[in-house]
Amino acid sequence: MTAITGRIRSVTAPVRAAFARVPRGVYSALGLAAAAIFPLLNVWGVVETAWLRVGVLSLLFVMLSLGLNIVMGETGLLNLGYIAFFAFGAYTTALLSSPKFELRWPFLAVVALSTVIAMIAGFVIGLPTLRLRGDYLAIVTLAFGEIVRLTIINLQDFTNGPNGITGIYPPRLASEGAIASLGDAAWAKWLTVDKPIEYYYLVLVCVVVVAILLSNLKNSRVGRAWNALREDELAAVSTGITAARAKMLSVVLSAGIAGFAGALYAYYSNVISPESFLFMQSVIVVCMVVLGGMGSIPGVILGAIVLQALPQMIREAAGAARSEFEVYRMLIFGVIIVVMVIFRPEGLLPDKLWRSESHEVDPRELEKTRQSLFDLEEGEKDLEV
Amino acid sequence: MLHERTRKVLALALAVVLVFGLFTISGCKTDDGGEGGDATGEAETIKIGVQTALTGPLPDYGAAAKNGVELALEDFGTFEMDGKTYQVEIVVLDDKAEPAESGIVAQSMVDEGVVGVIGSLTTGATLSAIPIYAEYRIPQISGSVTGPKANADSVDTFYRTCWSDAIQGEALAAWAIELGAKKVVLMDDNGAYAVGLADVAEAALEEGGVETLRQNCQSGDKDLSAQVANVKEFAPDALIFTGYHPEAGLMRKQMIEAGLGDVIFMGGDGIKSAEFVAEAGGTANAAGCYATFGGFPEDQQPGYEAFAEKYKAKFGEDVGPYAQNNYDAFGALIAAIKAAGSTETEDIIAALQDLEYEGVTGTFSFASETEGAVQRGDIVVAGLTPANVPRYVIEGEDWVAVE
Amino acid sequence: MSLDHIVTVTVGGLTVGMIYALIALGYTMVYGVLKFINFAHGEVFTIGGYTAAFTLLALGVNDAMSPIVMAGCILLALLAAVIAPMTVGFLIERIAYRPLRGRSRIIPLLSAIGVSIVMQQLIILVFGPTPVSMPALALGSASFSLGGIRIRVLAVVIIVVSALLMIGLTYLVRSTRIGKAMRATSQDMEAAEMMGIDTNKTIAFTFIVGSALAGIGGLLVVMYYGSLKYDAGFLYGLKAFTSAVLGGIGNIPGAVVGALVLGMTETYGVSLDLGFLAWFVLAGLVLGLYIQMVRVPGRRLQHIAEDRRTPEYEKSVKNVYRLAPYFAVKTLLAERTDALLSVSAEHAVRLMCGNAFLAASAAAMFVFGDVRIDTRWQPVIAFVVLMVILMFRPSGILGEAITEKV
The missing domain is CATH 3.40.50.2300 (Response regulator)
Incomplete structure (x- = not known):
């Protein structure tokens, strides 16, 4: 096995070296350009509008995965109820901008409030749970996600229960009066986002902003604190990192991003119902992060695109065989998780730190020491009651 | 080093995604064109x-x-x-x-x-x-x-x-009142279909002066002992289950086991399935259950x-x-x-x-406009009222129409 | 609310609890040995139920059969319902968990979630998406009357089987050679290996036993309720996990106690008036106050180092707990505090918040005494119990303890 991979490595080495000489940023620019040009293909008539909708949904999942990556990849906390924060954002938006309560708040206010409410939810759930160890935290967040979904179904006067909220107004980027005063100017119609292509660019801009913010954060003090906590909490704490504060920041931030994505989703889909926030959706986002590479921003983006857009493509390409494929879709998701975790835990496009950890040191040895350190510490933290 | 590599692979992957997308779409397009040309003449x-x-x-x-x-x-x-x-x-x-x-x-x-x-x-x-x-x-x-x-x-x-389920909901309520029920339990499975149906029936029953109790379960629930106990305490004349047959069967089964076999068991078209009999625990348990249907029975179509x-x-x-x-x-x-x-x-x-x-x-x-329970675009069948919505009762292994 | 109603509800709750207990035993065993949540355990349970139901259907069991033949058929179904999950459990451990042993906690959990999804899809592919229905047997619905309350024979069977399995397991872990190996593996895998224990074999054995228990659970559930759906394992698994945590994960009697408490909470919660439930909360408050005032300070005193053990210092530690919030908050706000005092103060504030919450909810429940929680909140109960127990007492009611207690 290793001999073969070694040979492959030696053959591909010069190619890789050549690629490595290309300055960083070139690839990001290329990727961004591709994403920006994609809708034009529709305008030129190369691809159909349905692909724009696939694109919008993929971008929303990219944002969700980026958010989940903060807690899961950077800080090493597993969140199995992540879709609940998405639901908080979506329902806030739906209530503030739909005929349900006859409200139509301005776009920026709604998005800001959706983000803040999701962040508050993250804070409230993080406060008592962050002292738990990893696997318990995962189960608590799973329970939280289900409680949120069931509560949405049960609060029928407020959320219309299982029927969902319909007729969410399209976002207006300027006030109604301002748009009207522009008259027939060609770009004025872009201020009311109601076409798939307009949604695409709106979401793309948001995703790019979030991605830039996160990659800066990753290389900052905060990001390094998260990584340190993930690698060895005790050592991190002894270097002066306040574990509680750093963890809370990551949970709140990731909840905020999910809320933001939820707001955009509600605007885009025009109608939301509890069916969109099932436990399986949380698992799919987890799967995207695992596939792409925990802690690696380009990896996570790739993971989300692959898992969201690939089924659609196969569907289009396979034609008649697609219902066969659908039966196997969840099966494939499950297999991806197991296979990736066993054979390539660092993901498709690994992060530097994860890579060093999972290959160069005997993981079992590393874990053993770490575990013993943690257990000692937990014993003190959990106390008797 | 690694950063470059990650970016490289990302860009490559994006390109692959795009190219692949283009090929599949253009491929589909030419196919469609070909077919259209052949078939039309x-x-x-x-x-x-x-x-x-x-x-x-x-x-x-x-x-x-x-x-x-x-x-x-x-x-x-x-x-x-x-x-x-x-x-x-x-x-x-x-x-x-x-x-x-x-x-x-x-x-x-x-x-x-x-x-x-x-x-x-x-x-x-x-x-x-x-x-x-x-x-x-x-x-x-x-x-x-x-x-x-x-x-x-x-x-x-x-x-x-x-x-629309609205008609069926009213029909269920009317039927329960006809059967002389004074106290009725409405039970849904928290799904859009069941909740909608139960809401309509509950409103109609309350209008008719019938005392009601609302109960719920989840689709996929197995144990309904809490609900059965609540029903037993309320001592209703009838129970209207607006969900689907798997939970309805279990409810009927567990009600009989709790000695509530005398309560009239009714439901919408969600329970009008032959599987209901097996799920209720056999013909003896299922006998005498009633159901309405959201359309004229087949022999009347x-x-x-x-x-x-x-x-x-x-x-x-x-x-x-x-x-x-x-x-x-x-x-x-x-x-x-x-x-x-x-x-x-x-x-x-x-x-x-x-x-x-x-x-x-x-x-x-x-229907050309929304009026009461009937919404714009709903099917309007001449002479259809909640009173003549088809009714079924279980006899033996399956549902038969009630005259 | 009549006594009759309360008794009916109690019997219902106990039966549900016993079903959770059967599945929770498997969870708790695996966790006890490996410190790992086997998320796919619920699916193993479903496989047991499906195999049992299909065996009975294939054998064409009906009431016309002679009792001996029927007993034979049920025995065969039991055998199938034990062997299939055992095989599956063994394979899962071998393929998806063993390569990950010793990695950080969330990695095997991820793998377990993946396995759980794969198995659910495989069940659909093999058995189809429609729920499997059992043949209607007189045995399945037979019941007897006890003081006017009807009790099903199968409910008694479930209770007896759970109790027997619990005793058997306790014996297995405590008094047999393999049990000793399990305990050793659980305490320190490397040391156990050095002492000549084949830890791989021991862990595989743990999985096999746990899966067999889940299979028996599947058989009993499908006989009791008459049908089973492919995704039943997810909810049953979660509720069993909640039970295991509630009782103290890794603790075999704890799993049964936790399961009973959860089953009762789920049924009591939506079928009894708040005024009645308030007494339980009040009892919880008394227990909470006992813990805060007597038990915890008592334990805390043992942490004091010999050279610091003065009556004043002991008193200040006790005061942190007893005079909370005043003293606790004061300690926390003080600029320089002793480490033990500071930790104790934080702990005390947390305990106090819990007790205050209990007091407030008891009061509110007495005020709204004749209100009953709508049954649509029933599915939320188990999740809320799970969250609360993990947040406030992750070690559970009886303590988390395969290593020490068993």
């Missing part, structure tokens, strides 16, 4: 979309809907209008009964340039498709969406050829017998749920095209509003 081809859920939670319902449309395609697929022959081509797309997926499918339909759509299958998925069809002005007729609030925004592009024969001959199986409603939906759409004398969607929408159609399930038209 003299005739002009128009496209009608079929949005259904062949995968997801209700694959059997989705397949039946598709079969119904395919049968209708054979019967009405070629027609003459203004001396020109038109040939219908159907575009079947699967939305997995998922709201997010449904939006993409609806957009694909728009892209395909369909003149009308049959579907979707479930209320949840249909809700996110309605605004897209309304925006692009494409008429949509569903043969299976029964949720009373499906067309809450009263758009003029949404129609349905199956009955004028064209049903012929339809069932054709269906069996073509697909080799018995008629699936809502197949004839989907057959009628397709027929009504073609009739509207003929009435409009045009394949422009605006004309078809206008024609649908005045259409009176004689289908398998009877002669019907579509």
Whole structure:
């Protein structure tokens, strides 16, 4: 096995070296350009509008995965109820901008409030749970996600229960009066986002902003604190990192991003119902992060695109065989998780730190020491009651 | 080093994704063009979309809907209008009964340039498709969406050829009152269909001066002992279960085990399935359960017998749920095209509003405005009142119509 | 609310609890040995139920059969319902968990979630998406009357089987050779290996036993309720996990106690008036106050180092707990505090918040005494119990303890 991979490595080495000489940023620019040009293909008539909708949904999942990556990849906390924060954002938006309560708040206010409410939810759930160890935290967040979904179904006067909220107004980027005063100017119609292509660019801009913010954060003090906590909490704490504060920041931030994505989703889909926030959706986002590479921003983006857009493509390409494929879709998701975790835990496009950890040191040895350190510490933290 | 590498792979992957996407799409396009050229000949081809859920939670319902449309395609697929022959081509797309997926499918339909759509299958998925069809002005007729609030925004592009649950809810209430019930328990499974039905029935019962108690379970629940205990304490004359048969069967079974066999057990079309008998624990337990149905019983549907024969001959199986409603939906759409004398969607929408159609399930038209429980686009059948909604009772192994 | 109603509800709750207990035993065993949440355990349970139901259907069991033949058929179904899950459990451990042993906690959990999804899809592919229905047997619905309350024979069977399995397991872990190996593996895998224990074999054995228990659970559930759906394992698994945590994960009697408490909470919660439930909360408050005032300070005193053990210092530690919030908050706000005092103060504030919450909810429940929680909140109960127990006492009611207690 290793001999073969070694040979492959030696053959591909010069190619890789050549690629490595290309300055960083070139690839990001290329990727961004591709994403920006994609809708034009529709305008030129190369691809159909349905692909724009696939694109919008993929971008929303990219944002969700980026958010989940903060807690899961950077800080090493597993969140199995992540879709609940998405639901908080979506329902806030739906209530503030739909005929349900006859409200139509301005776009920026709604998005800001959706983000803040999701962040508050993250804070409230993080406060008592962050002292738990990893696997318990995962189960608590799973329970939280289900409680949120069931509560949405049960609060029928407020959320219309299982029927969902319909007729969410399209976002207006300027006030109604301002748009009207522009008259027939060609770009004025872009201020009311109601076409798939307009949604695409709106979401793309948001995703790019979030991605830039996160990659800066990753290389900052905060990001390094998260990584340190993930690698060895005790050592991190002894270097002066306040574990509680750093963890809370990551949970709140990731909840905020999910809320933001939820707001955009509600605007885009025009109608939301509890069916969109099932436990399986949380698992799919987890799967995207695992596939792409925990802690690696380009990896996570790739993971989300692959898992969201690939089924659609196969569907289009396979034609008649697609219902066969659908039966196997969840099966494939499950297999991806197991296979990736066993054979390539660092993901498709690994992060530097994860890579060093999972290959160069005997993981079992590393874990053993770490575990013993943690257990000692937990014993003190959990106390008797 | 690694950063460059990650970026490189990302960019490559994006490029691959794009290129792959382009190839598949252009590939699909040429295929479509080829087929269209071969099939048409003299005739002009128009496209009608079929949005259904062949995968997801209700694959059997989705397949039946598709079969119904395919049968209708054979019967009405070629027609003459203004001396020109038109040939219908159907575009079947699967939305997995998922709201997010449904939006993409609806957009694909728009892209395909369909003149009308049959579907979707479930209320949840249909809700996110309605605004897209309304925006692009494409008429949509569903043969299976029964949720009373499906067309809450009263758009003029949404129609349905199956009955709204509102009528059934009132029918259940009326029946319970007829049976002399003074105290009634309403139980739903927290799904859109069951909650809607139970809400309508509860309102109607309270109007009739009947004392009610509302109980719930979750779809997939096994143990209903808490609910049974609550029911026992309330001591009702009847229980109306508005969910589906798996939970209804369990409820009936556990009620009998708790000594509540005397309570009249009623339900909507969700429990009118032969499997209810097995799920209730055999014929002895299921005997005497009542159900209404969201449509005229098959023997009262004028064209049903012929339809069932054709269906069996073509697909080799018995008629699936809502197949004839989907057959009628397709027929009504073609009739509207003929009435409009045009394949422009605006004309078809206008024609649908005045259409009176004689289908398998009877002669019907579509409501032109929302009024009470009836919403715009709902099927209107002459002479239908909650009092003559079909009623069934279990005798032996299966449901039989009550005279 | 009559006594009759309360008794009916109690019997219902106990039966549900016993079913949770059967599944929870498997969870707790695996966790006890490996410190790992076997998320796929619920699916193993479903496989047991499906195999049992299909065996009975294939054998064509009906009431016309002679009792001996029927007993034979049920025995065969039991055998199938034990062997299939055992095989599956063994394979899962071998393929998806063993390569990950010793990695950080969330990695095997991820793998377990993946396995759980794969198995659910495989069940659909093999058995189809429609729920499997059992043949209607007189045995399945037979019941007897006890003081006017009807009790099903199968409910008694479930209770007896759970109790027997619990005793058997306790014996297995405590008094047999393999049990000793399990305990050793659980305490320190490397040391156990050095002492000549084949830890791989021991862990595989743990999985096999746990899966067999889940299979028996599947058989009993499908007989009791008459049908089973492919996704039943997810909810049952979660509820069993909740039970295991509630009782103290890794603790065998704890799993049963936790399961009973959860089953009772789920049924009591939505079928009894708040005024009645308030007494339980009040009892919880008394227990909470006892813990805060007596038990915890008592334990805390043992942490004091010999050279610091003065009566004043002991008193200040006790005061932190007893005079909370005053003293606790004061200690926390003080600029320089002793480490033990500071930790104790934080702990005390937390305990106090819990007790205050209990007091407030008891009061509110007495005020709204004749209100009953709508049954639509029933599915939320188990999740809320799970969250609360993990947040406030992750070690559970009886303590988390395969290493020490068993």
